[in-house]
Amino acid sequence: MIQQPLNGCPCCGYRTGCTTCPVCVLNRCGHRDTDTGAVTGRPNGEVSLRDARRNFSIYRASHRRYRDVVRPSRSDELP
Numbered sequence: 001m002i003q004q005p006l007n008g009c010p011c012c013g014y015r016t017g018c019t020t021c022p023v024c025v026l027n028r029c030g031h032r033d034t035d036t037g038a039v040t041g042r043p044n045g046e047v048s049l050r051d052a053r054r055n056f057s058i059y060r061a062s063h064r065r066y067r068d069v070v071r072p073s074r075s076d077e078l079p
Contacts (some may be wrong), residue, residue: 013079026062
């Protein structure tokens with residue numbers, strides 16, 4: 001069986017394979033690099049991809065309210 005490489009999370013870059021990234025808690029639906037400043041609404045609420053990336057650099061989570069629910073990345077998930 002050939003394994004397909006997983007795309008990295010648009011916020012943190014880790015390749016978790018989940019719709020909601022457990023490393024930063026960003027839901028991948030609705031975010032693209034072409035519109036990093038756009039607020040797409042649900043499921044990420046008022047957080048744009050640009051804001052989520054900045055929050056990740058500060059809090060290690062896409063939003064500071066998720067600081068207590070994120071998990072550390074694993075070595076097999078590195079970008």
